[in-house]
Amino acid sequence: MGDQNTILGESGARHLLRRTGFGAPPAAVERLAPLTRGAAADQVLSFRPAKFKPRGRYTAQVRTSWLKYMLRTPNPLQEKLVLFWHDHFATGDDKVRDARRMADQNKLLRQFCKGNFKAFVKAINTDGAMMEYLDTVRNFKDQPNENYARELMELFTLGVNDLAGQPNYDQQDIVQIARAFSGWNWDWDRRRPVFRNWQHDYNSEYPERGEKVIFRTRGNFGPAGRDFTQPGGEGPMEIDQVVDIIFEHRDSDGRSTVARFITKKLLEYFAHPLPPYPQNAAIIDPIVARAQFDTTWDLARLLREIFVDDFFYETAAPAPFDASTKKSVVWPVDFAISALRLLRVKPRSDRWGNWWVEGGDWSNISSAIGDMGQWLLEPPSVFGWDWEEAWINSATLLARYAFARNLAGARGSRTYHVRSDRLIDLNLTAPGDIVDAVLRLLGVPDQFSSAERQALIDYLGGPLDLRDEYTRYRKLHGLIALVLQSPQFHLH
């Protein structure tokens, strides 16, 4: 058991780096290892969100622009968070069909990535890509479209059920919230959202739809529910009032539903899946309380409390692993960007959104990540991606293996490929030393059991002269490919 004053040590530092960034480079491990959990958390959270917006007119360009930014950013946690929010507020250009709006949304996700969550949700309400994706722009007063109203509660803020399994809302709440969002549309000339009175569902026109009241039966508001036209009346302010009310929603046991919902999801993203109720509440509630997240909605404070918590550090345990060891599957983007960053490869690129490792199979890295199951900007649905085991199957594993092979096997010029002569001490000759150096380089020396390490040593076959280029390319790069293909590299 530890707290924010616990010293990280090497395994802890590696864990923090792998979870909050893209891989654990040896120099960063050395820098963080002597720090406390609290000091290290402050350090990774110390960035000011960049104003970066991915460039391009087409999806492929925007996607690659974002991925290339992940590769070069000095604040990898920022992009880990943008990735999380892209999955959370999942929006796909397959329906939006405007890559520039997707880029605008990406900038918004970065701006709020560790900001105020309530303000974040209000900003998402009128994000252009989101308004297209979930039909807010097709929500008219004569027959309100329920798509966004449903997902606002189900996916963005509350969840279908609370931790204890009780429903958080009913169909009538969706119907009424859909009315609030009617009339919002896209100003085609000025590329910003507008509210049009004549498209909005006013109570006076549709008295048969009942009062604009939600949560009569759920959320601990009492049978009167809450009227989202108050205060302020009907009109464009209704959607902000809906968000304010949603953020007051309580679980059946009285806790803030939104605070628990988002804390749970961040915990599962940065650590591993939680146990069932009520054990999960015993993990979530103290973190919410320490961060006062249910009143401040400050994501930065919440993240800091997550990054000092024992639950977060449970997955830091070094090998060998037993049945009680907690693990989590590395996301495809994380795998690919980590490998590129750790091996300090600078891919080449063209203006059409292709980028590739020179001298490999020349295939587009963005497409390779897509083959691993993660086409950024085109999530499978509004639910985003399925995590953990769902990332792993024969198709996605083969894509990961192929990426590893192509990266390690590339023969480009300068830093456009893996310059192992600059990454590994070429005076090493003993297979055990070479294996240890490669495992350290790739940030996973504590993830391999002695038998697995021995299998890598056996692969090298005997002492090697790494100063010989042929030997280096044949054996050292083969070893790098093997480590990148091994199960340990795909688990945190």
Place this chain on the structure above:
Amino acid sequence: MALTRRQFLTRTGLLAGGAFTSGLWTHPLVRRALADIGDRFIVSLFLDGGNDGLNTVVPLDNGSFRNFRQSYEILRRSGPGGLRLSQAELTPYALGNDPNTATPLALHPGLQGLWNLYQLGKVAVIQGCGYPDYNLSHDVSRRIWQTARLNAMGTGWLGRYLASRYSASQVPALSMGYWVAAEFAQQSTSVLTAGRLRELDFPRDTWYSEEHAPARTAFEAIYASAQASAQGLLRFLGNTGSATLQATDAYPTLDGLYRTDRSSWLDQYNALDSSTARNLREIAKVVYGIRQGVPNVNARHFSLANGGYDTHSNQGTVGANDTHNELHREVGDALEVFYQDLEDMGMADKVLVFVWSEFSRRPQQNDNGTDHGSQGPMFLIGGKVNGGIYGNHPDISDSRVLNPGATWDDGNTKYSQDPSNPHRSTDFRDVYGTILKHWLAIPHSEILANILPLDAGPPEDYWTSENFDLVHPVNGQPLFLP
């Protein structure tokens, strides 16, 4: 997979019954059962996003009871944005009558290919499939269908069957695409995934072929170690990686075999130029490979999905570029080629395709689309399927459906298991149960105990008594013909 004697006996329930004698093995019924049951295939085709059932199996005219056509014309407008399919458009695709209300029904014209198979008697249309207290979330409802549990949690319904019959080193199922379909989900045996079989190619060092053998040895050792790990995720990754490596030895050859032997069928799939056709083409390659006895190819359970059914807007009717029409055409045409291909290779009687969606859509249309709804039709297709219309058309004449604005209701048709209700619904688990019991020969008691547990709740609302013996409402024969 070549069945061992013990597996066959377990599967057919003979061992458990204690009726085994040495002479039984040669009994003609047993021999036929071995030929008919031990080598069957299943294809799960998921219409992702909520297929509009009312514009899939459509009231063509009023029947003798409840005026469904009249209700349909109230719920679905004509004119711009209207979703109504006219009687003239539907008449060529008539199916026959709803067994309950005698309403003449027709298929959406986009499903012409499926209608052609229906004319051959190879399609069972099962109406009004659903479950109690419908959940209108895509994700939750899809998981309810895939897990066959109302809490939407846990392993897949076919996964529980696979886990009970296959071991960790076997690969009994193939999911088309990037994901293991959740109906197969479990951790006891391996499910292959691929977009195309030829992609099942293990990436080896492109420069140094002398490295292939030592790299493979190390890879196998590291993955074998993971397979032996007590840590669940590491073991899962170990199993999946090992099964993948083995599959890359066997499956890519199916591609060339099919290309050589069945090129004219290949052309027919390719001419359709759709993801459903491509996926069914790859499945056909596996079926053919198993028929030809290609070693180490054992996947007999397949899944594929076609997306885009979430037609909140711009749903359209029968125009060439209308969304719903395009979706239906893609699936109907691909299914027709697939069935004919199987028929030609002599495998049509061995393969069952079942088509499902997480929910249907709101009977009353919105501006030019439909919102989330409740129960909808399933299709079962295969050489041994007793074709026809099963189940009851959902009651779209209900006042809560025709005039949802007047109540606090969601405006969808009501699922009901009340035997006295003339519009009694079909629980989707009864369809699954019939497939498990009569297609895969799982003992009834085992299905109830391990695969499809009943609900606890009021019998008129919940699924508390199973019917795993669906029979044709007109000819009285079982859903699967002997």
